[in-house]
Amino acid sequence: MQRIVWLAVYSMLFLLGCVALENRDRYIDFVKVSETTFLGVEELLDSLDVPWDMQYNSETNSIFFTEIKGTISELNLKTNKRTAIYTVPRVYQQRTLGLLALTVHPDFRHKPYLYTCYTVKEGEHIFSELLRLKYDKGMISETKVLLKIKGARAHNGSRMVFDKKNILYWATGDVASQTHAQDSTTLNGKILRMTDEGEVPQDNPIPGSYVYAWGFRNMQGITVTLNGNIITSEHGDAIEDELNWIRPLHNYGWKKIEGYHDLPEEIAYAQLHGTTEPIKAWTPVIAPAALHYPQSDIIPEWKNSLLLGTLKDQSLHVLRLNDEQTEVIAEKVYLKDVYGRIRAITSDNKGNIYIATSNRDWKKQVGFPLETDDRILKLTKIDFVPNKYLVENEIQTVDVNSGKSLYQAYCASCHKDDGAGQKGIFPPLRQTEWIKDEHKFVDVMLNGLSGKIKIDEIDYDQMMPSFSFLSNKEIAEIATYVRNNFGNNYAAIDSMQVETHRKHDKQK
Numbered sequence: 081m082q083r084i085v086w087l088a089v090y091s092m093l094f095l096l097g098c099v100a101l102e103n104r105d106r107y108i109d110f111v112k113v114s115e116t117t118f119l120g121v122e123e124l125l126d127s128l129d130v131p132w133d134m135q136y137n138s139e140t141n142s143i144f145f146t147e148i149k150g151t152i153s154e155l156n157l158k159t160n161k162r163t164a165i166y167t168v169p170r171v172y173q174q175r176t177l178g179l180l181a182l183t184v185h186p187d188f189r190h191k192p193y194l195y196t197c198y199t200v201k202e203g204e205h206i207f208s209e210l211l212r213l214k215y216d217k218g219m220i221s222e223t224k225v226l227l228k229i230k231g232a233r234a235h236n237g238s239r240m241v242f243d244k245k246n247i248l249y250w251a252t253g254d255v256a257s258q259t260h261a262q263d264s265t266t267l268n269g270k271i272l273r274m275t276d277e278g279e280v281p282q283d284n285p286i287p288g289s290y291v292y293a294w295g296f297r298n299m300q301g302i303t304v305t306l307n308g309n310i311i312t313s314e315h316g317d318a319i320e321d322e323l324n325w326i327r328p329l330h331n332y333g334w335k336k337i338e339g340y341h342d343l344p345e346e347i348a349y350a351q352l353h354g355t356t357e358p359i360k361a362w363t364p365v366i367a368p369a370a371l372h373y374p375q376s377d378i379i380p381e382w383k384n385s386l387l388l389g390t391l392k393d394q395s396l397h398v399l400r401l402n403d404e405q406t407e408v409i410a411e412k413v414y415l416k417d418v419y420g421r422i423r424a425i426t427s428d429n430k431g432n433i434y435i436a437t438s439n440r441d442w443k444k445q446v447g448f449p450l451e452t453d454d455r456i457l458k459l460t461k462i463d464f465v466p467n468k469y470l471v472e473n474e475i476q477t478v479d480v481n482s483g484k485s486l487y488q489a490y491c492a493s494c495h496k497d498d499g500a501g502q503k504g505i506f507p508p509l510r511q512t513e514w515i516k517d518e519h520k521f522v523d524v525m526l527n528g529l530s531g532k533i534k535i536d537e538i539d540y541d542q543m544m545p546s547f548s549f550l551s552n553k554e555i556a557e558i559a560t561y562v563r564n565n566f567g568n569n570y571a572a573i574d575s576m577q578v579e580t581h582r583k584h585d586k587q588k
């Protein structure tokens with residue numbers, strides 16, 4: 081009898097052990113947050129095509145997500161099965177254009193609505209539409225376009241979020257225009273505020289207008305903190321990516337001011353127009369995208385923090401906020417270059433975090449896409465200490481005396497580490513007329529370049545930003561590095577040559 085009891089106990093222990101091991105098997109990686117907190121990373125979905133935005137919905141215990149070409153899917157968190165629930169008609173997909181933001185009505189039980197936005201093309205004109213979709217037993221039963229605004233071939237933003245009073249905010253892009261962002265009467269480069277029916281609320285700061293705040297370039301993230309503050313993330317040009325705390329009628333400066341108000345012209349403009357500074361800015365740029373404030377905090381070290389997914393930096397930034405949620409008081413970086421570009425983040429009511437990669441988008445990075453891209457990964461707090469784990473990454477700094485370091489910080493995201501570029505989009509930096517001719521080279525770096533050019537029989541027709549904010553010495557270091565690498569063998573360029581060029585530019 082006793083023997084049988086012992087046998088039963090042993091079998092139980094053995095089975096429990098197997099279950100525990102099997103559970104551990106499902107993690108593809110572990111992340112160390114502190115001596116006492118470790119996360120397990122699970123792969124929930126693979127082979128996706130640029131999941132652009134996603135949001136957890138407690139009512140259905142599922143995640144709704146968009147893919148850039150036009151599909152909306154539901155990921156059931158009980159079964160981890162994905163179902164495509166709708167294909168948005170007329171989505172115009174090219175480079176950064178396509179099906180973008182998605183958000184879920186906070187009162188889903190009574191108002192089972194999804195909201196999404198995307199680019200469409202009508203004749204020669206591009207627009208962004210905001211669409212409301214009614215969800216009914218795993219399907220979409222009804223759709224309605226709530227708002228249509230101007231679009232363009234670049235800078236269409238955009239993200240959406242509901243506040244705690246069920247008011248919808250749409251963060252839009254400036255459609256690469258010179259004037260929209262500073263013009264409070266147009267709908268681009270703005271935060272637009274509307275009811276869940278797409279109407280202008282009675283209490284909007286400008287009566288009869290959707291416009292709530294302005295002065296933005298290309299909005300890529302928006303979230304609401306615990307106390308209701310709205311925070312956005314935004315792509316800068318060659319410098320100064322921004323994180324902004326959004327308040328009514330505030331002007332955030334673009335395109336008169338980039339990032340912090342630190343240049344004499346910027347300070348002057350700020351004094352005249354009362355513009356608001358970002359709560360954080362990044363130079364060199366990191367290309368911030370998904371911004372998410374988890375409402376439940378199972379990870380004590382990440383309490384009261386924003387989670388920011390980055391594209392260029394290929395990482396997860398954890399930005400700890402002050403108690404008022406108006407300032408960033410600490411920044412930590414995780415997952416650097418592990419999963420590639422991170423574009424979407426959400427979390428469930430237990431505090432598990434979900435991130436989506438964006439390695440099949442228009443901007444290819446070295447080593448990606450992986451065969452399994454794009455993926456949705458789940459980060460869960462685990463109750464054991466793994467043998468091997470990823471640790472916090474150092475925040476990228478630039479060695480201003482090294483041409484290589486400067487090149488990697490400012491040029492490699494487009495022209496790549498080896499100067500090979502990306503066919504048809506970013507030209508190679510190898511024995512071209514611009515590399516050979518020192519004047520042309522310095523000119524491109526100081527003034528940028530646009531318009532059609534041809535290199536090795538291939539057409540390029542994008543925009544290269546200006547890098548005139550770099551010092552003469554930094555420009556000289558980069559130019560010399562490029563002219564001595566990537567199969568080039570040309571004379572060094574020194575600071576004096578850059579200085580002469582700048583003076584000449586000024587006289588023109």
Ligand code: HEC
Pocket residue numbers: 487490491492493494495505506507508509510512513514515521524525529530531532533535540541542543544545547558559562
């Ligand atoms: C955001 C992407 C981006 C970044 C960052 C960037 N470039 Fe470019 N660059 C371009 C594009 C796009 C073109 C082509 C413009 C056109 O089609 O007219 C270009 C063109 C050039 C050219 C002339 C064409 C050639 O291949 O010789 C040079 C030289 C150049 N870039 C150097 C640099 C250097 C040096 C840096 C870093 C300081 C840099 N670029 C950073 C996008 C970028």
